[in-house]
Amino acid sequence: MVSKKSVTTKRLELLADVAESYYIQGKTQASISDEVGVTRSMVSRLLTEARNEGVVEISIIRPIITDDQIADQIMQRFGIRNAVIFENKPQHASSNKTLGQITATTLKKYISPNMTIGIIFGKAVRDTIRAFEKDKPLNIKVLQLFGAVDSTSSSYDVRELVRELANKMGGTPYYINAPFIMKNPDTARELRENIANKGVFNLIHDCQYILAGIGSIHKQHSTFYQAGFLNDEDLRILQQQNAVGGMGGYHFDIHGNIVGQEIENRIVGITHEAILNNNIATIVTARGENKVTPILGALRTNMVHTLITDLETAKSVLSLDETLH
Amino acid sequence: MVSKKSVTTKRLELLADVAESYYIQGKTQASISDEVGVTRSMVSRLLTEARNEGVVEISIIRPIITDDQIADQIMQRFGIRNAVIFENKPQHASSNKTLGQITATTLKKYISPNMTIGIIFGKAVRDTIRAFEKDKPLNIKVLQLFGAVDSTSSSYDVRELVRELANKMGGTPYYINAPFIMKNPDTARELRENIANKGVFNLIHDCQYILAGIGSIHKQHSTFYQAGFLNDEDLRILQQQNAVGGMGGYHFDIHGNIVGQEIENRIVGITHEAILNNNIATIVTARGENKVTPILGALRTNMVHTLITDLETAKSVLSLDETLH
DNA sequence: ACAGTATTATCACATTTGTGAATAATCAAA
DNA sequence: TTTGATTATTCACAAATGTGATAATACTGT
Numbered sequence: 001m002v003s004k005k006s007v008t009t010k011r012l013e014l015l016a017d018v019a020e021s022y023y024i025q026g027k028t029q030a031s032i033s034d035e036v037g038v039t040r041s042m043v044s045r046l047l048t049e050a051r052n053e054g055v056v057e058i059s060i061i062r063p064i065i066t067d068d069q070i071a072d073q074i075m076q077r078f079g080i081r082n083a084v085i086f087e088n089k090p091q092h093a094s095s096n097k098t099l100g101q102i103t104a105t106t107l108k109k110y111i112s113p114n115m116t117i118g119i120i121f122g123k124a125v126r127d128t129i130r131a132f133e134k135d136k137p138l139n140i141k142v143l144q145l146f147g148a149v150d151s152t153s154s155s156y157d158v159r160e161l162v163r164e165l166a167n168k169m170g171g172t173p174y175y176i177n178a179p180f181i182m183k184n185p186d187t188a189r190e191l192r193e194n195i196a197n198k199g200v201f202n203l204i205h206d207c208q209y210i211l212a213g214i215g216s217i218h219k220q221h222s223t224f225y226q227a228g229f230l231n232d233e234d235l236r237i238l239q240q241q242n243a244v245g246g247m248g249g250y251h252f253d254i255h256g257n258i259v260g261q262e263i264e265n266r267i268v269g270i271t272h273e274a275i276l277n278n279n280i281a282t283i284v285t286a287r288g289e290n291k292v293t294p295i296l297g298a299l300r301t302n303m304v305h306t307l308i309t310d311l312e313t314a315k316s317v318l319s320l321d322e323t324l325h
Numbered sequence: 326m327v328s329k330k331s332v333t334t335k336r337l338e339l340l341a342d343v344a345e346s347y348y349i350q351g352k353t354q355a356s357i358s359d360e361v362g363v364t365r366s367m368v369s370r371l372l373t374e375a376r377n378e379g380v381v382e383i384s385i386i387r388p389i390i391t392d393d394q395i396a397d398q399i400m401q402r403f404g405i406r407n408a409v410i411f412e413n414k415p416q417h418a419s420s421n422k423t424l425g426q427i428t429a430t431t432l433k434k435y436i437s438p439n440m441t442i443g444i445i446f447g448k449a450v451r452d453t454i455r456a457f458e459k460d461k462p463l464n465i466k467v468l469q470l471f472g473a474v475d476s477t478s479s480s481y482d483v484r485e486l487v488r489e490l491a492n493k494m495g496g497t498p499y500y501i502n503a504p505f506i507m508k509n510p511d512t513a514r515e516l517r518e519n520i521a522n523k524g525v526f527n528l529i530h531d532c533q534y535i536l537a538g539i540g541s542i543h544k545q546h547s548t549f550y551q552a553g554f555l556n557d558e559d560l561r562i563l564q565q566q567n568a569v570g571g572m573g574g575y576h577f578d579i580h581g582n583i584v585g586q587e588i589e590n591r592i593v594g595i596t597h598e599a600i601l602n603n604n605i606a607t608i609v610t611a612r613g614e615n616k617v618t619p620i621l622g623a624l625r626t627n628m629v630h631t632l633i634t635d636l637e638t639a640k641s642v643l644s645l646d647e648t649l650h
Numbered sequence: 651a652c653a654g655t656a657t658t659a660t661c662a663c664a665t666t667t668g669t670g671a672a673t674a675a676t677c678a679a680a
Numbered sequence: 681t682t683t684g685a686t687t688a689t690t691c692a693c694a695a696a697t698g699t700g701a702t703a704a705t706a707c708t709g710t
Contacts, residue, residue, distance in 0.1 A: 038658075041697095055385060056386075062337075063341065367689075
């Protein structure tokens, strides 16, 4: 029982010790050979063995490169306040993960103590929250802006996201205790006005920033559809009204007009008017081929403050904008 | 806009390129200097710069060392089938994380395609699932064995855990759509029999393994209490009956007798009888000072198949067992 | 205990790397 | 354009590392 495996483990320990002395503590192989009690030559050989055995893990952290020219173009063309466009690095990392990282970094620049921010969920927002690194507690109120209780089939739980971000910011989460969409507009209104949700809806007026993803309204790409938030009928209605995408509960067409009002009425969450009235800065994060049209629509609504995307997507949005004016 | 930051970024890119050539591709500094077009001396200096700037991240992966002697003692003393006891490494890593890793590894040895397994949540189980590394899809049914919908204040979401493990095993999650505990035993029974949960409860009979954490019943340590699953009154009842710990919905005293039956009756989940009858192999993972007594109680119930813990805890359990026979 | 195998030590030498100091090139701002 | 300041080059040498060949030692299984 102590035979074969035990020897291997002991060896791995030795390799780890030697590797740590060398790579982490920066000792010379000669000094390590003294401490460990083997030849210096052997230390050299142990080090290569350590790397072969996977005891040493070396990773290179590449900077995220932004393209400020294209960002300026986007800002000017659509009259938005800020744009962050990062270059895609095909071989190195997942663009979605990078989008999350750079969105998290951007968000961090915006927030300051005691702020109130809201989140409109989506996969990019999830990636942002995951990439967000905790540091100083900032006492920030993090509001869930749309209901979502039944995330059984979804790949993320909205409450959990709100909680995680609040935790990382050293703040407080505020949930909406309701489903995303109801059958009846009256029920939706009732839930918005329900005492359990009163807190969040009152706080919305204090919101300085909203972190938002953009949703597609095609079955194949819509996470909201896949998560069961929207059903076939809902999508059909939206498509009929020429919706090209949405942010949480409201939708817009390619010209940036708000459409699908009757869907919005049935949704438990912040209305698009609230965002316009309160002049909240909306930070929008999205990327990918199937997000080009939705992003263009969103930019034209004049509700976007900051757009964060990758170069590929940004270029497509610009050229699509030129085609469809 | 392209000035200062852009230079820095360019520099970081260079550092990353050089570091990758050197550390990852294993090129010599001389050959790198040719490619990049700088002096060889400069390459040497760039490499140290890269490490100082945090461009190069080196980590040493230490083997987890197990103590098979103590494991044998535990197995013999309590008549359980397997025990994995790992040595604590004070300086190197969090023991909780290590517990998760070794539990995940052990679990991986047990499972094979098309199995059905159940999970009884807890912090150690969360850490296990987080540490579990996805590889071949095994088509495993992962059952949530206890209800839990209102995890607002909890640091983990049970559904999410079930989903994540199922995903990592390439299988299917089965949820219990109910709260953990009800006020009324009849409501609990009703929920167990409810069509929405029928699926899970039927599948329990196919369960080969259960991954379980052990809960404390003291306010300060009980995650279930902190998560609002159990309230003051519940804990009081359990303490009155000399409960020392629990696994999901059932509790036991220091002698391994099942207690708190009326609490168990109000809980929506698998009963302790089901586990005994079906002869399911229960893999228990827990560690820490405040888990010593609960672990001892659990071992004495004869429902534990495998115990995974650290050396410190294992020793305490053994000596406590000698004191209290 | 012993043969056979695997591992490490020993030694010697070639490569590779680190570093100081002086010089040259580059760059930003006046 | 000139001037400081920063940054890289050049060169030379010391220090550290990699590696082959052989001898010594440790380990395994019978």
